[in-house]
Amino acid sequence: MPDGSKRGEACRELDGQRENEADLRETEAGRIVVKPGCDLKSPHALWSDPVEAQALKVRLDDLHRAKIRLADEVLVVGDYIGDSTRAEIAYARSLGKPVRFSHPEVDPDA
Numbered sequence: 001m002p003d004g005s006k007r008g009e010a011c012r013e014l015d016g017q018r019e020n021e022a023d024l025r026e027t028e029a030g031r032i033v034v035k036p037g038c039d040l041k042s043p044h045a046l047w048s049d050p051v052e053a054q055a056l057k058v059r060l061d062d063l064h065r066a067k068i069r070l071a072d073e074v075l076v077v078g079d080y081i082g083d084s085t086r087a088e089i090a091y092a093r094s095l096g097k098p099v100r101f102s103h104p105e106v107d108p109d110a
Contacts, residue, residue: 015078022077022102034067036060064088073098081106 016039023033038060040047047053061084068074074092076085076099086108092099093109101107 018102019077022075026075034071036064036067061087065091068092068097069095071097073100075100075102076106077102079103079106081108 019035023035026033038044038047038056040053040057040060047056064084065088068088068091071092074089074097076089079102081089089099089108099107104110
């Protein structure tokens with residue numbers, strides 16, 4: 001049985017593939033894609049220090065909300081919704097932004 005870190009890596013790779021496919025399809029449909037630029041769950045020197053990682057997360061949360069304000073709609077890709085994504089969905093809806101899901105069953109309001 002694979003260890004948890006290997007499963008996590010495989011899930012992140014699959015999520016990345018899903019995001020890339022969604023990016024391609026949305027772009028082909030004539031939509032401008034604005035998406036998060038960092039995956040804090042994947043190791044990187046920029047967020048290896050826990051204090052720096054927390055400060056970066058705060059800045060990224062602000063940046064993601066700014067991207068949501070710019071968007072006409074929000075597309076949530078994947079079959080899992082974490083706390084940050086759930087908060088971004090609530091924020092988008094509070095602004096009256098339509099929210100679509102690649103996996104509608106994960107819609108917290110469904």
